[in-house]
Amino acid sequence: xxxxxxxxxxxxxxxxxxxxxxxxxxxxxxxxxxxxxxxxxxxxxxxxxxxxxxxxxxxxxxxxxxxxxxxxxxxxxxxxxxxxxxxxxxxxxxxxxxxxxxxxxxxxxxxxxxxxxxxxxxxxxxxxxxxxxxxxxxxxxxxxxxxxxxxxxxxxxxxxxxxxxxxxxxxxxxxxxxxxxxxxxxxxxxxxxxxxxxxxxxxxxxxxxxxxxxxxxxxxxxxxxxxxxxxxxxxxxxxxxxxxxxxxxxx
Amino acid sequence: xxxxxxxxxxxxxxxxxxxxxxxxxxxxxxxxxxxxxxxxxxxxxxxxxxxxxxxxxxxxxxxxxxxxxxxxxxxxxxxxxxxxxxxxxxxxxxxxxxxxxxxxxxxxxxxxxxxxxxxxxxxxxxxxxxxxxxxxxxxxxxxxxxxxxxxxxxxxxxxxxxxxxxxxxxxxxxxxxxxxxxxxxxxxxxxxxxxxxxxxxxxxxxxxxxxxxxxxxxxxxxxxxxxxxxxxxxxxxxxxxxxxxxxxxxxxxxxxxxxxxxxxxxxxxxxxxxxxxxxxxxxxxxxxxxxxxxxxxxxxxxxxxxxxxxxxxxxxxxxxxxxxxxxxxxxxxx
Numbered sequence: 001x002x003x004x005x006x007x008x009x010x011x012x013x014x015x016x017x018x019x020x021x022x023x024x025x026x027x028x029x030x031x032x033x034x035x036x037x038x039x040x041x042x043x044x045x046x047x048x049x050x051x052x053x054x055x056x057x058x059x060x061x062x063x064x065x066x067x068x069x070x071x072x073x074x075x076x077x078x079x080x081x082x083x084x085x086x087x088x089x090x091x092x093x094x095x096x097x098x099x100x101x102x103x104x105x106x107x108x109x110x111x112x113x114x115x116x117x118x119x120x121x122x123x124x125x126x127x128x129x130x131x132x133x134x135x136x137x138x139x140x141x142x143x144x145x146x147x148x149x150x151x152x153x154x155x156x157x158x159x160x161x162x163x164x165x166x167x168x169x170x171x172x173x174x175x176x177x178x179x180x181x182x183x184x185x186x187x188x189x190x191x192x193x194x195x196x197x198x199x200x201x202x203x204x205x206x207x208x209x210x211x212x213x214x215x216x217x218x219x220x221x222x223x224x225x226x227x228x229x230x231x232x233x234x235x236x237x238x239x240x241x242x243x244x245x246x247x248x249x250x251x
Numbered sequence: 252x253x254x255x256x257x258x259x260x261x262x263x264x265x266x267x268x269x270x271x272x273x274x275x276x277x278x279x280x281x282x283x284x285x286x287x288x289x290x291x292x293x294x295x296x297x298x299x300x301x302x303x304x305x306x307x308x309x310x311x312x313x314x315x316x317x318x319x320x321x322x323x324x325x326x327x328x329x330x331x332x333x334x335x336x337x338x339x340x341x342x343x344x345x346x347x348x349x350x351x352x353x354x355x356x357x358x359x360x361x362x363x364x365x366x367x368x369x370x371x372x373x374x375x376x377x378x379x380x381x382x383x384x385x386x387x388x389x390x391x392x393x394x395x396x397x398x399x400x401x402x403x404x405x406x407x408x409x410x411x412x413x414x415x416x417x418x419x420x421x422x423x424x425x426x427x428x429x430x431x432x433x434x435x436x437x438x439x440x441x442x443x444x445x446x447x448x449x450x451x452x453x454x455x456x457x458x459x460x461x462x463x464x465x466x467x468x469x470x471x472x473x474x475x476x477x478x479x480x481x482x483x484x485x486x487x488x489x490x491x492x493x494x495x496x497x498x499x500x501x502x503x504x505x506x507x508x509x510x511x512x513x514x515x516x517x518x519x520x521x522x523x524x525x526x527x528x529x530x531x532x533x534x535x536x537x538x539x540x541x542x543x544x545x546x547x548x549x550x551x552x553x554x555x556x557x558x559x560x561x562x563x564x565x566x567x568x569x570x571x572x573x574x575x576x577x578x579x580x581x582x583x584x585x
Binding site: 003010014017018084086089090091092093094 | 312313314315316334337338340342344346347348349350351352353357361362364365366367369393409
């Protein structure tokens, strides 16, 4: 456990000292939030049925939260470390290899909490009202951060498998189908049938729906439960695969 | 102050039997090498680039599993008991493994923590090592601002946090300027004085000669000679007379000196001939007489005892000198 904390602290330090790696990942969600609201707020006024009296910002906020936390930062940090040879130094230390993954994920959790808090604050400033109250807002931040932790597995896997900076950088392409083939602009039932089918088989849709329910509906146990389940499964599968890859790294 | 390294129990710090590593595509990087390194010695692994030095070190450090054969380090099998091996070794690889985001102090404190030296003990140990490698003043700067020599010294310090029994140094001076190289040599000697075994790879003849108690010469994945530098040189059994041609005709000079008494071999080098003779001093007169007879004007004639490069030449048919990498300015090293 100590080694995970030590490696986690180092990874967090890296995030703090390389703001140029984090700032763009915050710019994208905030940009989308402001631009999307600006463009469609007349199309979807607060009288729109799925907005339940709120502005479109309330509907978009969960999507922006996902954008803010879904990054390949850990994968990139890892592949850079492999490239520099520092990874070998860590592999030769008498620690569990899993600590190297959990250390990275610790930083993802911290970064996720900071990023989602920031986006949530901006969303509230733009007029969103979190229907589930303060506890709901805290849950939103936590779930978004945990989604970020789960999602980090993609970058980590690509980094460990390819050991190539460019390949790891291009793993962000996954972001598009996962975050856009969802009910991100309108609810499921307003999507074309093909888009609806794709969105319904995309597990990320249910995370967005769950977070959105906390903003717009209040406490909807079903939707929140499914979101938690999806995040947990995604985390288990991707972290599990990362642990397997690192255990057999050069073995 | 010493490095507080721990002597290995038992006699052999490193033992390898028929150790082999084949990479994808059938590349045989290391071919059935046998090695025994006694506790407390500085053992050199000398060879050109691509000879298999780094692959051997990576196998002994548990970073790469052997394709065949076996090895023990500090008494533990590198495959079956990798964790036990890792606890007892320190490693400074050829590619300096430093995290550019951390300061020298943070890096050493983290390294201490990974070896279970935490809290105040870790801070104290980091401070000691910083002082030992002369980085106290630069301790709170990020490592990306360090020169090549400073990075090497910090990397060396990070390999010493837990007072390892066996220290692996993979080309610790490659790319360093001569002054930094001497600093590393001094540190290696101090580490040895503290009781540790040092396994050092190098492509520098002088380094192998001056620093190592024993050495193995590796070429194309095979060990071609092994012993103390003195014994390896003594086994050559002859002197080398170097005749600098200074523009004289190679073929004519070679023909003139062809039947020299006690001559074992002639090696043609750029603008020089190396004559391997039984007794260098007594051959000089005859060499001069023959050159004079054939009216061949040469430059200097010098007698030398065989060097490790001659040993390398004898074993592989090539010289190592000249294949050595050019020295880089400290700033140029990453």
